[in-house]
Amino acid sequence: MKISIDAGHNCTPDGGAIGIKREDPLTKEVVGKIINKLQNTTTKIIDCTPYGQAFSNVGQSLQYRCSKANQSNSDLHLCIHFNAGGGEGVECYVTSQTAKNYAIKICNEIALLGYGNRGVKDGSHLFVVKNTNMPCVLVECAFIDSTKDMSMYNADLIANAIIKAVTGNLIPGNSVIAAFQAACNLSGITDKYGNKLVVDGVRSDLTSSALAKVILKKGTSSNLVKWLQTRLITLGFPCGSGGADGIFGASTLVAVKNFQAKNKLVVDGTVGTNTLNKLLD
Numbered sequence: 129m130k131i132s133i134d135a136g137h138n139c140t141p142d143g144g145a146i147g148i149k150r151e152d153p154l155t156k157e158v159v160g161k162i163i164n165k166l167q168n169t170t171t172k173i174i175d176c177t178p179y180g181q182a183f184s185n186v187g188q189s190l191q192y193r194c195s196k197a198n199q200s201n202s203d204l205h206l207c208i209h210f211n212a213g214g215g216e217g218v219e220c221y222v223t224s225q226t227a228k229n230y231a232i233k234i235c236n237e238i239a240l241l242g243y244g245n246r247g248v249k250d251g252s253h254l255f256v257v258k259n260t261n262m263p264c265v266l267v268e269c270a271f272i273d274s275t276k277d278m279s280m281y282n283a284d285l286i287a288n289a290i291i292k293a294v295t296g297n298l299i300p301g302n303s304v305i306a307a308f309q310a311a312c313n314l315s316g317i318t319d320k321y322g323n324k325l326v327v328d329g330v331r332s333d334l335t336s337s338a339l340a341k342v343i344l345k346k347g348t349s350s351n352l353v354k355w356l357q358t359r360l361i362t363l364g365f366p367c368g369s370g371g372a373d374g375i376f377g378a379s380t381l382v383a384v385k386n387f388q389a390k391n392k393l394v395v396d397g398t399v400g401t402n403t404l405n406k407l408l409d
């Protein structure tokens with residue numbers, strides 16, 4: 129299955145709603161989680177959001193998303209939004225029956241998290257829903273101005289709910305975290321009780337307790353260094369001609385420092401708790 133997706137707003141002059149929280153970072157976070165969780169699965173996902181771009185008007189931002197989705201030839205397009213205006217809960221907008229079938233499941237899965245279920249509505253007045261060639265569901269995950277909704281807000285859980293509704297699969301965790309857990313086990317890093325980690329991709333207390341023991345610096349060789357290099361390379365920080373060879377040398381040091389600078393961390397070239405937490409986001 130191929131899914132195209134866009135995080136509502138997130139560009140100029142197409143800014144999202146502002147309530148107790150801001151819509152832009154929330155839609156971006158949920159979309160980021162969905163993309164992350166679907167990496168290395170059979171579902172292909174294409175992000176159609178023009179993050180940070182500037183357009184002359186909102187219509188151009190919406191047209192950009194439609195064009196990108198239509199070019200991707202996806203089976204389904206998802207628009208992720210948060211609602212405002214004094215309600216509570218999830219609702220979806222569609223035009224086709226196929227989209228409606230997905231939308232009913234999305235509403236049900238998000239409602240299982242505790243949000244009210246406002247159901248599936250006619251989306252024929254919505255530009256992206258109307259102008260995408262494939263079935264399209266615009267998801268208003270929850271209300272940005274509802275105290276109840278915002279106190280429950282958890283991007284991971286909403287992403288899991290949408291993935292389960294659309295693919296039928298429950299993605300319990302994240303492949304990056306699962307790879308980190310496996311690397312800890314291979315490198316002899318245990319949890320606070322001295323046990324190996326369960327490789328489930330979930331950032332549990334036990335995983336955090338193992339993470340707190342990890343320090344990687346120049347001269348270290350281990351499976352964790354290999355994981356670190358793989359992660360850095362994926363994020364666009366090349367680790368030299370050796371690639372992910374498990375040896376923390378000069379090129380890996382440069383990559384770590386660049387990653388730290390880009391993420392406003394202390395640029396010391398040592399990978400400890402703060403840098404690891406950022407790498408796992």
Ligand SMILES: [Zn+2]
Nearest residue numbers: 136144209210
């Ligand atoms: Zn919106």
